[in-house]
Amino acid sequence: MRIEIFKDIFLVAAGRFHYTNLLNCNVYLINGDKGLTLIDSGAGLDKSVIESIKDCGFDPKNIKLIINTHSHWDHARGNKDIKDISNCKIAIHKLGVDILERGSWSYNLKFEPVKVDIELKDGDKINIGKYDIQVIHTPGHTNDSICLLMEYNGRKILFSGDTILAWGLLGMTNFKTDFKIYKDSLERIKNLKIDVLLPGHGIFIYSDAYEHVEFLLEKVSNPWQDFIPFPHPLLARLRSKLGIK
Numbered sequence: 001m002r003i004e005i006f007k008d009i010f011l012v013a014a015g016r017f018h019y020t021n022l023l024n025c026n027v028y029l030i031n032g033d034k035g036l037t038l039i040d041s042g043a044g045l046d047k048s049v050i051e052s053i054k055d056c057g058f059d060p061k062n063i064k065l066i067i068n069t070h071s072h073w074d075h076a077r078g079n080k081d082i083k084d085i086s087n088c089k090i091a092i093h094k095l096g097v098d099i100l101e102r103g104s105w106s107y108n109l110k111f112e113p114v115k116v117d118i119e120l121k122d123g124d125k126i127n128i129g130k131y132d133i134q135v136i137h138t139p140g141h142t143n144d145s146i147c148l149l150m151e152y153n154g155r156k157i158l159f160s161g162d163t164i165l166a167w168g169l170l171g172m173t174n175f176k177t178d179f180k181i182y183k184d185s186l187e188r189i190k191n192l193k194i195d196v197l198l199p200g201h202g203i204f205i206y207s208d209a210y211e212h213v214e215f216l217l218e219k220v221s222n223p224w225q226d227f228i229p230f231p232h233p234l235l236a237r238l239r240s241k242l243g244i245k
């Protein structure tokens with residue numbers, strides 16, 4: 001399958017669409033004119049991302065760079081396989097370097113560490129030929145989360161990793177999540193007024209993506225929030241137990 005989101009930007013994995021391995025995050029390929037760049041690499045549980053790159057008409061050996069949006073395994077575990085094929089450079093925020101080089105992930109997934117070549121920090125600019133990518137450090141989902149801003153034919157495209165998903169969804173959080181820091185990151189993204197959102201999971205947004213950012217910020221700024229969808233499925237079950245339709 002060949003999914004070209006915009007000219008030069010391809011979707012080469014998306015587990016939630018059952019496109020490649022189910023556990024892969026969304027993986028994007030950008031064809032600059034200095035070789036190919038991947039945004040994330042997927043879970044690396046099989047060779048489906050590599051096959052998908054071929055299906056899009058590219059030789060995986062021509063991958064020059066993987067920019068990791070963060071160190072979660074479903075985004076970064078695939079680095080090793082792709083580096084082995086292409087000898088590409090691996091980039092991640094400096095706070096994620098140790099995780100990739102030590103290979104300490106949850107779920108007891110066997111994992112070979114991979115050497116990081118480029119330690120990123122907020123404000124870095126990465127040139128990939130005809131496109132420039134700006135690094136925005138957006139801690140919250142993880143400490144090492146970054147969003148990547150690319151100016152594209154007058155549009156602002158944001159590769160958001162798991163920091164923000166379409167329709168105002170947050171990436172996975174847990175009881176250790178610092179929501180104050182997360183919210184500050186969302187404020188920074190809001191100020192970018194992005195047009196296009198290419199997130200780490202689920203659908204992408206082609207235009208007016210800032211609306212989705214603003215919606216999420218409103219949601220997390222309310223004094224109280226109904227995070228559980230209503231009507232809740234459990235409510236229907238309890239009602240039917242009581243004989244109420």
Ligand SMILES: [Fe+2]
Pocket residue numbers: 070072141162171172
């Ligand atoms: Fe994640």
